[in-house]
Amino acid sequence: MSSYSYLFKYIIIGDSAVGKSCLLLQFTDHRFQTVHDLTIGVEFGARMVTIDGHQIKLQIWDTAGQESFRSITRSYYRGAAGALLVYDITRRETFQHLGTWLEDARAHSNPNMVIILVGNKADLEDKRQVPREEGERFARERGLLFIETSAKTAMNVEDAFTTTANKIYEKLQQGVFDARNELNGIKIGPQYNAGAPPGQKTVDLSKQSKQGSSEEGGCC
Amino acid sequence: MAMYRVWKAAQSALSEALAPAQRSGLEEFKEQWKHISDLIVYCEQHEETHVAETTLGKCMDRLVELLMAEEEALEGETGPCMEYMYSQDILKILVSIGETDVPAGTRLLTLKMLTRLLGSTRQRMLAHRCVFPHVVSLLQACIRLVDDPDTTGELTCAMMRFNCAVCGKLNDDPNFSDLFIIQGVNFLPLTLATQLIGSAHAETSRLAHETAALCATLDVPALESIIINHSKLPSALMDVLLALYAELPQSISESDARFIDTLSAFTSRPPLFSWRQRRSLEYDAAVPFKALAAFLEELNFVDHIASNCTERVAQAIQVSFADRFLQPVFEAKLVQGSEGAADMATSYLTLFVQYLKSPHLLDGVSEFSLSEKVGPALIARCDDMSDQLSLTTLLFFLKLLSRYRRHSFHFLVGQHMRRDAAVTASLLTPRQTTDRLAELVPAHLCTDPNEEGTRLHFETAVNAMRLAAEGCAEWMSPSDSDDADDDDDDDGDETQNENDDNTAQDDTGAVLVYATRAPCVCGGPFLQTLLSRLSRLFDQTHDINLLVTAIITSLLEYPSPALRQFLFSSHPDSLLTLLDKLSGELVARASRRDNAEEKLRLFRSEMSSGRQPSDDYASFYEAVILLEEFAKELSAVALVDANNVILS
Structure with a gap:
């Protein structure tokens, strides 16, 4: 991972099975996973994006949607600059729960956090239960960004993350965010180079390691 | 084995010759991980080679060093090495090897590595799905291993250190505790600590005490019911107390004069024996109050927990203190014991009244000593034929009244006041x-x-x-x-x-x-x-x-x-x-x-x-x-x- 100008921290929230983890996977790995693997605890992903000529690292925390993990999710709001509040356009109840999620987010996050409302699974138009206009209105009334996505087809996934990043960057330029306060979820990128280890002797198996090295090393 | 050493030396020389002038942290991290993988495979294939004879431990240490260097450079942020560790599910691999201990010795190394990692990192990694399931799994393995006769003292201590590191992270983020509760009844760090709280190994016992204290005072609503209804903590605390009490002289007649003098001095002006300092361990066995100091340190620990936990947990500890410790140990001695035994028992009770800070434990002593069976006997002893016994008993009441507990005043005086x-x-x-x-x-x-x-x-x-x-x-x-x-x-x-x-x-x-x-x-x-x-x-x-x-x-x-x-x-x-x-x-x-x-x-x-x-x-x-x-x-x-x- 090369160096970057800024680091923006994101959190993805919303009901269980609305596609939070799929959005993250699509954004970071350009993959889609059909099997729903329940997120327990938190998941983590990172990707670079370019905004205004600056390399920006997005560090994204994907959370569990289940009620029983709500207290864990809450502890990740603090220190996030952006949030993707996700619902499933084919399940109205996930839309109905947005108020609670929003309340939770606003209660536990910094007041400047940029929130984008994401109506996911937009590829399933025939099963749609939440009209796009309703989502737009909800977002407008609460001062949120809005987008409909499909983690399956990758439609708008890129935009969901970059639109939010643009907005955060804009706020940063306007001085709304203080990059020196890490509670804002923004950090100025380091001139990072962990460097070579001091005097470490790699005494064994290194030849084998060099010959057989692969990016995805591991023993099993 | 000789052949391995020769080969290892050759590899070492080659490695140094081929080492690039400078590598990025991530490159070295991947390289170290590759070494670890290869060493594990090698040791699996060559059973005569124990992992302790390889550089596996050093490589694991280096992994943690790289992660910490990265974290320091990024001011606490997650960097590429940590991301790589997550993406490769490295902890899963290490823990699965550690659980089976194949190759032999990897369990200890895995525990040490994870202890170091969790103990050093500032990142809130415990809730990560690539971390906590494996930490849970390793804790469960530790709990199983405590009773295994093949488990060495060194391994047990390493298990407790690991448990302590987990608890340290939970203390930073108590919300994550829910991830370590199994089926709503078993809070793994507490279970392991409870198992080892009475360990004869001083360091293991100290760590178990630290962990139990932390678990019992975590601000997590679900834990209250677990501690009260499902954990063995309240009874385990009393078991340790009972074992240490058994080491004390039980009657004036069997005590030497120096001990009596010490006890008498303690009841007037008790010195502080803290469970954290464990000064008793430094005393020579000939010191007359070594056993008493060890007991008072343990009492201080129970008191610490009862003073800092929730109201309901404190009540549960009070019940256990009364039913499992005070009643079985003191009742017979106070009610029907010899003069020497009754005198000694009363002196110990006076010491407890002086020492305890927890209102619940003080109430425990008060309610027990003024119970239907014991109370009348103690009051009668204020006017005993033996001046010594009267003095001891009067001193007990003086100290008890100086703690201003409702129960003692009410029992002794209040209930006998009539308009x-x-x-x-x-x-x-x-x-x-x-x-x-x-x-x-x-x-x-x-x-x-x-x-x-x-x-x-x-x-x-x-x-x-x-x-x-x-x-x-x-x-x-x-x-x-x-x-x-x-x-x-x-x-x-x-x-x-x-x-x-x-x-x-x-x-x-x-x-x-x-x-x-x-x-x-x-x-x-x-x-x-x-x-x-x-x-x-x-x-x-x-x-x-x-x-x-x-x-x-x-x-x-x-x-x-x-x-x-x-x-x-x-x-x-x-x-x-x-x-x-x-x-x-x-x-x-x-x-x-x-x-x-x-x-x-x-x-x-x-x-x-x-x-x-x-x-x-x-x-x-x-x-x-x-x-x-x-x-x-x-x-x-x-x-x-x-x-x-x-x-x-």
Whole structure:
């Protein structure tokens, strides 16, 4: 991972099975996973994006949607600059729960956090239960960004993350965010180079390691 | 093995020759991980090679070093090495190897590595799905391994260190604790700590104590019910306490004199033995109080938990303390034990009362020692044939009353207070009370008539009564309408409310009869015993007299106007009436001695200068001087009460 100008921290929230983890996977790995693997605890992903000529690292925390993990999710709001509040356009109840999620987010996050409302699974138009206009209105009334996505087809996934990043960057330029306060979820990128280890002797198996090295090393 | 060493040396040389001038942290991280993978495969294929003989441990250390270097450079942020570790699910691989311990020795190395990682990182990695399931899995393996006979002391200690590191992270983020609760009943870090809290291995035991204390005081709602209903923590705490108590002398007769002296010194002024410092471990076995110090350190630990946990957990620990420790250990000794055993047991109880800070544990001691079986026996021992046993028991009650627990005051005095309008006729004004107290020792027999002593008594009474008012504030606040002037108006209600007031067991915080100025009669076996002993002021030892008067003063300092009013009344059963009788006896006895006044003054001067008085009638003169000082003490209390100094 090369160096970057800024680091923006994101959190993805919303009901269980609305596609939070799929959005993250699509954004970071350009993959889609059909099997729903329940997120327990938190998941983590990172990707670079370019905004205004600056390399920006997005560090994204994907959370569990289940009620029983709500207290864990809450502890990740603090220190996030952006949030993707996700619902499933084919399940109205996930839309109905947005108020609670929003309340939770606003209660536990910094007041400047940029929130984008994401109506996911937009590829399933025939099963749609939440009209796009309703989502737009909800977002407008609460001062949120809005987008409909499909983690399956990758439609708008890129935009969901970059639109939010643009907005955060804009706020940063306007001085709304203080990059020196890490509670804002923004950090100025380091001139990072962990460097070579001091005097470490790699005494064994290194030849084998060099010959057989692969990016995805591991023993099993 | 020899062949391996040769090969390893060759690899080492080659590695250094081929090492690039500088690598990025991530490159080295990947390389180290590859080494680890290859070493594990090698050791699996070559069973004669133990992992301890390889660089596996060093490579694991290096992984953690790289992660920490990255974290430092990124000011606590997750960087590429950590991301790589997550993406490759490295912890899953390491933990699965650690669980099976194949190749042999990897379990210990994995535990050490994870301990170091969790103990060093600032990142909130414990909730990550690539971390906590594996930490859970490893903790479960540790719990299984505790009882495995093949588990070495070193491994057990490593398991506890790992557990401690997990708890350290949970302390930073208590919300993550839910991830370590299995089926709603088993909080893994607590289970492991409870298993090892009584470990004979000092470091393991210390770590288990640290972890248990942390688990019991975490602010996580779900844990309360687990600790109370499913964990073995309350009983495990008592098991350790019982084991350490068994090491102590159980009777005066089996103790050496040095231990008795130590115990006696501790009961008057207990030194602090902290469970965190474990000073007892540094003592030589010959130190007479080594075992006592170890026991008190453990008691300090139980006290620490009970003082810092939730109300319900503290109640559960109180129940366990009473049922599993106090009752089985002390009841028989106090009720039917030999004099030596009863004396020793009472001394230990006094020590507990001195030591404990947790209100629940103090209540545990109070409720046990004043229970239906034990209480009457202890009260009777205040007037035992054995002066030694009486002294020990009186000291216990003095210390117990100085902790201002509702239960002890209520049991000893409060429950025996009865509203009785007929007492009104015998009530005295504060002025009448102080005048009568001033006349107790006739002027010609007074040895210290100066004002300075009276002022000191007054200041002492103000401080003591303020302390008592604070100590009792939670359960005995004075009534707004407790003015004696209102008594007549309240008469009509008194009959109706008499029962409620007199039972004085209202948990709603209602004002109880002893916190009012309503006319009362106070009796009960404890007061009767004290007054009975006081009536023998001139015929018993000075030490007994000192304790009896100290307890009476202590009771009068409680914020109970009704009690003071009664004891300072001219009722036939009051303290003042008894003191009047003693005054008469004093005059009669003094008149039978030659030069009593002069001898008294000489005696006091010898006492003040620290010389041993030599007169044959030493005990009489001591009693007279004590009576004089006691009267001043009581006057001061009456004066403070009359002036409402405390309330102002």
